[in-house]
Amino acid sequence: MDYDFKNWLKDRAPKGRLDQLAPVIGISAAAKLTKLSDSALRKYEATGLIIYHRTAGGSRMLCIEDLERIRIIQHLIKKKGLNLEGILRLWALLPCWEFRKCDEQTLESCPAAKDSDRPCWVVLREAKGCEGVDCRTCEVYRFGAYCTEDLKSLVHGLQGR
Incomplete structure (x- = not known):
């Protein structure tokens, strides 16, 4: 294109x-x-x-x-x-709680951490984002799409910390 x-x-x-x-x-x-x-x-x-x-x-x-x-x-x-559902599932693999540095209590109550089929901004759409952050301006939403070519190394890098 x-x-x-x-x-x-x-x-x-x-x-x-x-x-x-x-x-x-x-x-x-x-x-x-x-x-x-x-x-x-x-x-x-x-x-x-x-x-x-x-x-x-x-x-x-x-x-x-x-x-x-x-x-x-x-x-x-x-x-x-990929189709639209495949892209959503791919982006759902982004561990938003790692990027946002959520504490254990926040992580346990967060519906996005429990939903493996949809990215956090879709899960939290009704809640207008997490912790008062507008999803449009959140780094997970904004830069997550750029990680798709190398998602595996991104996830492994986060796990290696």
Whole structure:
């Protein structure tokens, strides 16, 4: 999937450092940019693969990281042969409690630690995140997608500590 991010950003990006989490593009424009349908992008959200920013009026807005996450999802589907459920289960293997450095008491009561089928941000969707942290800004959600190529060494590295 080829994105023309450089030209798109050159025309729209503010001068100076670009906030990777700032909502910058609507779902219809993102669909055109990614060559996916609006409904495919909505399905990614419904299944929990991505958390879009919502405006006060409820419109979905995407940030730069969301566009990169969509590229990663498409790579996992087209190049690795995974489906949406497979991607969710892969991301469910991320030990969020290790990244968040949860204590034993928090870990015992955390539903995400007990659910091996869904990533923490899907399990905790109804609770609006863990410990008051918005899942959209959490490092587990934000950077978990980037770990998929080398998840095994990541998990082994965490176990070796």
